[in-house]
Amino acid sequence: MTSLIRVEPRGHAGSWVRFGVPALALLFALALGGGILAIAGNNPFEAYRTMFDASLNGWSAMSRTLALATPLILTGLAAAVAFQMRVYNIGGEGQLYLGAIAASWVGLYLPETTPMVLMLGAMLIAGALAGAFWALLAAIPKAYFNADEIITTLMLNFVALSLMNYLIFGSQSFWRDPRRPVPGGKRLPENAILPSLSGRLHFGIIIAVVAAVVLWWILRRTSWGFQIRTIGDSPRAASYAGMSVKLKTLGVLAVSGALAAIAGVSEVSGVSKGLEPRAIATEIGFTGIIIAVVARSNPLGVVPVAVFLAAIATAGSRLQSIGIAVEVVFLLQGLIFLTVTAGEFFVSNRVRFERTAEAEQPGDSSPTTELPAGAT
Amino acid sequence: MQKRPRLHLRLLAALLLAFALVAAACGSDDTTESTTETDTSTEAEATTEEAEADDAEADDTETADDGADFSDLKVVMILDGSAEDGGWNTTHLNSGRKMEAAFPGMDFSYVEEIEPGQPATNAFQDAVDAGADLVIGTTFYQFDMIDVAAENPDVYFLTWAGFEPQDNVGHFTQATEDGRYMDGIVAGSLTESNIIGYPVGFPFEEVNRALNAFTLGAQEVNPDVEVRAVYLNTWFDPAIEQQAAEALANAGADVIAHEVGSQVYATVMAERGGYVIGYTNDWSDFEPEAWASSFLLDWSTYYIEQVEAILADEFVPGNSYGGLAEGWIDFAPYGPAVTDEILALIDERKQGIIDGTFDMFAGPIFDNQGNEVIPEGETIEFADRNACCMWLVDGIVGEIPAE
Numbered sequence A: 001m002t003s004l005i006r007v008e009p010r011g012h013a014g015s016w017v018r019f020g021v022p023a024l025a026l027l028f029a030l031a032l033g034g035g036i037l038a039i040a041g042n043n044p045f046e047a048y049r050t051m052f053d054a055s056l057n058g059w060s061a062m063s064r065t066l067a068l069a070t071p072l073i074l075t076g077l078a079a080a081v082a083f084q085m086r087v088y089n090i091g092g093e094g095q096l097y098l099g100a101i102a103a104s105w106v107g108l109y110l111p112e113t114t115p116m117v118l119m120l121g122a123m124l125i126a127g128a129l130a131g132a133f134w135a136l137l138a139a140i141p142k143a144y145f146n147a148d149e150i151i152t153t154l155m156l157n158f159v160a161l162s163l164m165n166y167l168i169f170g171s172q173s174f175w176r177d178p179r180r181p182v183p184g185g186k187r188l189p190e191n192a193i194l195p196s197l198s199g200r201l202h203f204g205i206i207i208a209v210v211a212a213v214v215l216w217w218i219l220r221r222t223s224w225g226f227q228i229r230t231i232g233d234s235p236r237a238a239s240y241a242g243m244s245v246k247l248k249t250l251g252v253l254a255v256s257g258a259l260a261a262i263a264g265v266s267e268v269s270g271v272s273k274g275l276e277p278r279a280i281a282t283e284i285g286f287t288g289i290i291i292a293v294v295a296r297s298n299p300l301g302v303v304p305v306a307v308f309l310a311a312i313a314t315a316g317s318r319l320q321s322i323g324i325a326v327e328v329v330f331l332l333q334g335l336i337f338l339t340v341t342a343g344e345f346f347v348s349n350r351v352r353f354e355r356t357a358e359a360e361q362p363g364d365s366s367p368t369t370e371l372p373a374g375a376t
Numbered sequence B: 001m002q003k004r005p006r007l008h009l010r011l012l013a014a015l016l017l018a019f020a021l022v023a024a025a026c027g028s029d030d031t032t033e034s035t036t037e038t039d040t041s042t043e044a045e046a047t048t049e050e051a052e053a054d055d056a057e058a059d060d061t062e063t064a065d066d067g068a069d070f071s072d073l074k075v076v077m078i079l080d081g082s083a084e085d086g087g088w089n090t091t092h093l094n095s096g097r098k099m100e101a102a103f104p105g106m107d108f109s110y111v112e113e114i115e116p117g118q119p120a121t122n123a124f125q126d127a128v129d130a131g132a133d134l135v136i137g138t139t140f141y142q143f144d145m146i147d148v149a150a151e152n153p154d155v156y157f158l159t160w161a162g163f164e165p166q167d168n169v170g171h172f173t174q175a176t177e178d179g180r181y182m183d184g185i186v187a188g189s190l191t192e193s194n195i196i197g198y199p200v201g202f203p204f205e206e207v208n209r210a211l212n213a214f215t216l217g218a219q220e221v222n223p224d225v226e227v228r229a230v231y232l233n234t235w236f237d238p239a240i241e242q243q244a245a246e247a248l249a250n251a252g253a254d255v256i257a258h259e260v261g262s263q264v265y266a267t268v269m270a271e272r273g274g275y276v277i278g279y280t281n282d283w284s285d286f287e288p289e290a291w292a293s294s295f296l297l298d299w300s301t302y303y304i305e306q307v308e309a310i311l312a313d314e315f316v317p318g319n320s321y322g323g324l325a326e327g328w329i330d331f332a333p334y335g336p337a338v339t340d341e342i343l344a345l346i347d348e349r350k351q352g353i354i355d356g357t358f359d360m361f362a363g364p365i366f367d368n369q370g371n372e373v374i375p376e377g378e379t380i381e382f383a384d385r386n387a388c389c390m391w392l393v394d395g396i397v398g399e400i401p402a403e
Helices: A015-039 A044-055 A059-084 A092-109 A116-145 A149-170 A204-221 A223-233 A235-240 A245-272 A284-294 A299-314 A316-321 A326-348 B003-063 B088-102 B118-129 B142-151 B176-190 B205-221 B238-250 B264-272 B300-311 B340-355 B382-387
Strands: A003-009 A196-198 A349-355 B074-078 B107-111 B134-137 B156-160 B169-174 B195-200 B226-231 B255-257 B275-277 B291-293 B295-297 B318-322 B329-331 B372-374
Touching (some): A015 A326, A044 A316, A059 A223, A059 B118, A092 A116, A204 A245, A284 A299, A316 A326, A316 B107, A326 A349, B074 B088, B107 B118, B134 B142, B134 B300, B176 B255, B176 B291, B176 B295, B195 B205, B195 B238, B205 B340, B255 B264, B264 B275, B318 B382
Parallel strands (some): B074 B107, B156 B169
């Protein structure tokens, strides 16, 4: 009478599943979070109202959320493009620092009078190249010596962090502002700052969204994208079909590194306006990995997931200011994100309950149990 | 003969299933456990907060004699770490609570764990939107708050170590050296090996200045003392700190003065019968036998002055630099090994700094490369100290990492 739980992928999820399941998951998260808030002595309705006001209600709140989402979209894309080929770039964080370092160098080095378009263009290119270079440091050993890119990209994050800290805290480098009582970067000139669209929301969001669309188009509509996805599905089949797995590994990691680095350019040019390690090293690169996983490596999926995560995160200080303890705020933010992403599992998979008796019908035994005669 | 492997596989499958079940059970156990933990920590938090609120009320009754009501005044403090860190942030919050007590009815609140960057800018904006009259940023938020301050000229801002001039913004930095000199006297008197270990965070002016003051203090009571400085390039990393503490102890250091955040130095020194000197935190209860001293920071004098100035419409923007004379420096209880003679000397030096009769930076002072950095008859004026030092005084073994 016991039943067996069986999980199987859904071929194509109907629209009620695709929208209904996340909605139910959100409701479930809000109910659970409401319970926690009530236990902690807070009014759940006031808390949710504040969250909504802080991140989604009206253009000024939305622009805050989008500003926070900008680098997350880019690092999410960086992780997603690599995941498409089953290459695991855990180095978005370090590639982002390299982008910030290179872009701020260009912004400080070029004359202040350089026209904004040229200045920003040069910063973007320099940042992207630096990020691609940093990713290639892991991609070349991966392609030619089969070195595990998870380890190498991860370790390179720490090298990049040390480099950035050295430039600001450990030396009187070109980046460091000598007149500051606490070490920090020189301010970028006016023309090296991404123009503001509204309040804190800057031009970076346009770069991020365009990057998402272009990446989606490349992956879906070009032969390079097709090859990437084929290699992701089966590297052996792909190389049998004449695709160069080595070159694609280099290419995909370079693109991935460049995207993460553009997030660094966007942060340094649109937000911190100088190389400020403490404002830049905020785990945007690592968060991108989570975003890519939740978006199932779909570039167009990365955008809403990043915005959703930013919306949850941006409400933090407002929640604290209505008297909710910071631990409860973090718990609530984590709970909502976790539940909604767990809901995603039920969109792509069907769960079935089957009777054990059916599962153990004679003749149902798997062929793997049949060993060739004389094996023992 | 052919059936046996099948049986084995069945058994294996059953075992795997059982293992999965156990794992699942353990998993769910973990979840419940962590939830309970969170609950208790929240409760504990609530209790400490209540206790703090009680303290504040108690203070209230002491100071609220003129019956003035400041309920129109809203002050928000923004902390970058946990308010319960027992160090920098706790010090600021306690100073904020003293300020709250000095202005009965004041609406004082704080937000914590606010990272520099966009989250900080948002937190400053939120404070303004919530109607704050004064927003206090307790770490280097200069560029996170600069636009918010420019857009809201009617709101006042205080931000630690800021320097961009704005009419509604005050900057503040502490004269750590005033406290560190006294810690140096304690260390110099306690060491028997004449080797003092000093693990440092990052090499920049304020940090080097404190290290220099400490060494000058130690040399006043013990001219032969050698201070071994090790730059760790971290503010908090117990593993690296543990290594540094043991390496220094092995090199003969019997006193360690640290400015990097963890308690490992106290543990190592307690094991070896040495002494530890803290950094802006009163950890006299932790390894009490090894505890020697620590200067503390108290920002409340500054906060209260600024609020008074705002109320009187006499706010002065720009930097405030404060030490002993300004009331910004305080001291944790001294450890049992510190003699009365040394305590008397410390009191004398404190008084000397307050009166202006004692100057720790009076020349001649040589650096550890043999250069005369402050000639005879000269000094570094108090107002200029903030820019000092990119050199280490003679007696320090160690170098500022290469530029």
